[in-house]
Structures are given as C-alpha cells and as structure tokens.
Amino acid sequence: MLDYTLFLSLVVLVSVEHASLESAPLQIENEELTHVEAIRDVETPLNLTRTNFERLDILSNRSRYVARSCKEIMDRYGEREDGLYFLTTANGMVYQTFCDMTTAGGGWTLVASVHENSYYGRCTVGDRWSSQQGNNANLPDGDGNWSNRNTFGTAEGATSDDFKTPGYYDIVAEDMSVWHVPNNFPLDHWNLAAILRYHTSNRFLRLYGGNLFELFKRYPVRYNVGSCSNRGPAVPIVYDHGDKESTKMFYGPNSRAESEPGFITFRPINNERAAMAICSGVKPTGCNTEHYCIGGGGYFHPVQCGDFPSFDWDTAVNSNGWSASKEMREAAVLLFYR
Template identity: 60%
Template sequence: MPLAGLRPQQQQQPIYHQAGLRPQRQQQPIHHQAGLRPQQEQQQQQPIHHQAGLRPQRQQQPIHHQAGLRPQRRSSSPSTIRPGLGPSGRGPPATSAAEIHTPPLGLHDNLEAQKLLDKVRHVARSCKELKEKYNIHNDGLYYLTTTRGILYEAFCDMSTAGGGWTLVLSVHENNLYGKCTLGDRWSSQQGNNPNLPEGDGTWSNKVTFGSPEAATSDDYKNSGYFDITAKDVSVWHVRNNAEMKDWTSMSILRYHTETSFLTSHGGNLYQLFKQYPVRFNVGVCNTNKGPAVPIVYDFGNAVNTANLYGPYSRNEFTPGFITFRVINNEKAPSALCSGVSPTGCNTEHYCVGGGGNFPEGAPLQCGDFAAFGWSGYGTNQGWSASLDMTESALLLFYR
C-alpha cells in the first residue's frame, strides 16, 4: 500500500534524485565541470595554440599566404597565358594585393612577348632552313636546334646575298698586349707553351662560349660551328663593341664565298680543321696550307682589304681570298687569313687564331691576333695592321 498523499514509485530512485539533483550518465571531463564546451573526441593531446584559443595551423604556410596573396599552383609559360585569362587559360586572372597597383601589360610588352614566341615556334637547324621552310626574312636573333635537340640562340643575316646566313663564331682581340692570356680562346689562354702545340684547341673541339649579342665585345662560338652542315661562309669585320643593330653600318669589310668549298671538307670548319689541324710543327710554310677560297665582296674591295694590313704584309699576300690553316717560318700555324691568300711566310702579321706555341720572340706573337701590332699598335706601318683592323671583331657565318 502506498502511503497517503504520495505518488507511487515504480522503482527505488538513486540518492541524487532524492536530493533534487540532475542525474549524470557518466563521469564528465574536467572542462565540463568548468562550464566549457565539450569536444566530441580528442584523438590526442591538443597543441598549445588550441589551449590558448588560437586557430590551428595545419602546416607552415608559404610567404605569399602570410601576405594574403593567393597561391599559384604552378608557373605558367608565356605560351599558356592568353590576354584576359588566368594562368590556366580558363578563367579570369587572380588579383592579389601585390597586383592591385601593377598596371596591365601594355601593347609594347605584348609585342615583345609575341616576338619571343615567333622565335621559338619554328624548329630549324640553321638560318637558311628558317628562311626557306618558314619564309622568315628579318635579320636578328632566332633559336635553332642541333641534331641532338639542343636549343641555342644565333644571329641570322637574312639580307646578304639572298640571306640565310648563321653566325657561328667571332674572334675578338680583347688585349693585344696580353700574349696567350685570358680571353685568347682562339689560340691559347695558357701562355706560349711548346708542350701545348694546339693551345686551347678551339678550332677543332666542341667547346662553346660567349653570346651572339656580345660577339663584337668578346669571343663567341655556338653549337652551329660543329653541328650545321653548310656549303659557304660569310665574314664581317665589325668595330669592337658595336651594338647588334649597328653591325652592318659599323663594318669595315664584308664578303662571302660562293664555291660550296665546305662540301669537300665535311660541311663546316670543325671538320675542316680536323683535316688541317691548327697545331705547332704540323707542316711547313706554303707546302701544307689549307684551302684558299675566292670571295665576293659585300662591302669593300681588294684594294681596301690590302690596306687594312701593314705595308710589309701587302708584299706577301694576294687579296680577294679567304685562306685556312697557314704555317709561318717557325712552323707556327694560324687558322684563318681573312680577305687574303698568303704567298709569303710571315702569316702571324695578317692571319688570326693559332695554336699554343709561336717561337719567334716568344711570347710576342702568341694570341688571337698574333703579331698584328709588331711595328706598333694600330700604326699600319711596317708589319702592323691598321687600327680599324686591330680594333674590329671577325664574325663568321655559315650557309
């Protein structure tokens, strides 16, 4: 029987019900007791920044994240970016804090980008191929590729005698008083040394150096020197430090060959100098010289050519030729005689390049321009070349 005035109880209640307290299903963590919001699960102890009320960082963010900039997923090349589109080409470009005050690309910038794309879009082995295959007629810098797929930049003369000429080398005398010293890449940079008969060996190796834009300020040699198969050469003598756009107007002599002579010598000078090594004691004067090829003048003539060299030199060459691998009285070779065919044996005064040993007055004849200043720098007296010739770079092209 229930007691009078009391509601029946289905079962005995726990003590805390009797005290008016709410039941606890299970012992709560400390943060519940402190009135904090519970965390549904904690897989591991939380880092300090959680305890301090800071938002967690999943990983260290790059600098552009910290600056409020949007990240770039990958760098886009010019060929993947179209005006008005983002790097992906599918939507509007992202605007960052750094871009707010940056003006958009102007017409000039777009034209320059287009010029760059035009230069790399064609695959060609030479400037001649660029002209014939892609109908390109403008002089300037273009990218060419070797047989092994190596890309390099070269200057193309698309105007002279039908165009299609590829600049492959320049010989520049940086210091006529430095004898086979630093910068004499077409002879020797290691001093006059009988133990180095070929010097640096540049005429018959595949070492490249320099840049086409600096071809009148330093020695230059690109991959086309040994990779292009050509028939003829063109030579420009351009005053030192001339800007590329002024090469034609600052030339003192320009000519080319038309006999296809390279066809008989492997198609380039690299192969020719394998047949005619530029090495000390490889032969004797006149008997063992390489080919002498008649030239066609594009600027200048035979008389002007002769006058670029000293009066004594004029007595032992015939102008109107380009000659390869000649040997002087002391059996020292020179690689190239520009505009002339030697008949005498003092070739160090009017031919360029060489090996590593010039015995006469050693080391006074050792260097890229050998003994051009034998009777004084640029005096054009005795054996000395003119100042114009001494202070001009020799640029050689293939076609």
C-alpha cells in the same frame, strides 16, 4: 651626349655638388642628386624608348621555330629579317644566334666571332681561339677550340668577347661569310658598321666536311704540323662591303707585299712553324702570316702568341711595317655559315 639645353634646366631643379677635394686638372661634371621630387617629372634627356611589347612578342615567338640553321629558318618559316633566332642541334641542344637574312640571298648563321681582348696578353685569358695557357710548344693545339665542341659567349656580346655556338660544329654548310665589326658595336648596327664584309660562293665546304670543325680536323691548327708550304685551301670571295683595295689597306704595308686580296685562306703556317686558322680577305704569298692571319695553335714566337697573333708588331697608331691598321686590330671577326 646630354642635350645641353635640357641639362641647364636640370641644374636649376637639381642640387648639384661638384667634388673639389683638390685642384682638378681634368674637370668632369660630378652631380649629386638629392631632391627626388625635382627629377620626378623631368623628361629624360636621352633616347630612352618605352618597351615595344608588340615587337617583343614577335621576337619571342621565334622560340617556336625548330631548325638547325638560319638557312632552314628562312626556308621552313619564310623569315627574311636579320636578327636573333633560336636554333637546335641534331642532338636537340637549343641556342640563340644572329641570322643575316639579307646578304646575297640571306640564310647566313653567325657561328663564331674572334675578338682580340688585349695585345698585351700573349696567349693569356681571353685568347680562346689560340691558347689561354701561355706560349707552350708542349701544347701544340693550344685551347683546341677550332676543332672541339666547347662553346662560349653570346650573340649580343660577339663584338665584346669571343663567341662560339653549337652551330660551329653542328651545321652542315656550303659557304662562309665574314664580317669585320668594330669592337663593342651593338648587334643592330653590325651590318652598317662593318669595315669589311664578304662571302664565298663556290660551296667549298662540301669538300671539307661541311663546316670549320671538320675542315680543321683535316688541316689541324697545330704547332709544327708542317711548314709554310703546307697551308690549307684559299677560297675566292665575293665582296659585300669593301673590295680588294680596301682589304689590302687594312693590313700593314709589309703584309700587303706578301699576300693577295680576294680570298679567305685556311690554316696558314708561318716561318716558325706556328699554325694559324684564317687569313681573312687574303691569300698569303709569303710566310709571315702571323701579321695578317687570326687564331692559332699553342706555340708562336714568344711575343706573337694570341688570337690576332702579331697584328701589332710595329706598334703603330695605324698600319705601319707589319702592323695591321687600327680598324682591323680593333674589329671582331664574325664567321657565318650557309
């Protein structure tokens, strides 16, 4: 990470003390800076750019826009650049989120991200898209965030934690787009870093109330609401990055055998009558959906509860048995409307 040549020159200027409290099997550099003046004129060895105020002023001026969605920002103000914009709900609540202004005509609003914070926490803190209350059949909806107006997180943190904007329930949309972005990636690299990107184009949301909030009222993400045959709609997708073959390879071998790529599917139900929210990229043809569908109600087979319920079933470094690939397990699922 450090420019090594420059680092060596620093060693001359800076008094460095290596901690040596005991024998060190894993020696890491351990500087102690004491001479202030020595560093004063050293050019930074990292890419520390000065603030571009001209750019910052342009971004700040976006706070003048008044629109409920990125599509409206594009149509009303002619903006075509990806990035953060200010949106306003029908009630007047103002928030910021990311707009994809380029994919397939642009105008996509990031409304949510589903992020798995720990495969060891079974419906514990951080499992906002299933339950933070433990595995509990008495709480069949879990945290209920698929169909309420609770919001959390920030756009810049959408690959580091769960994210839900007022747009999730406020925007009236026709189609969805989904990005799988490796955890902790910064916003300006999401598009290029995504392992899978696709969108729907048949305006299916018109049939389900215009957004996921309404769709999941019609198909509740609730334990014991039905059986495996009662899943919600499966909608065909158009790939923006990746294809049917790569989609298959992101899930485990066993999952591939009971799903068909090229779709986004809503509210699957598994053998144990647990409900999930979204099967991203696939349509289930079997009933072990906990291994390849995300989100959920409040009750699962005990060791399967969570935002990515059982993507790690066969505890593997990479896809194996029912386990999804490491790439899929460690990527946040970003949901867009248009």
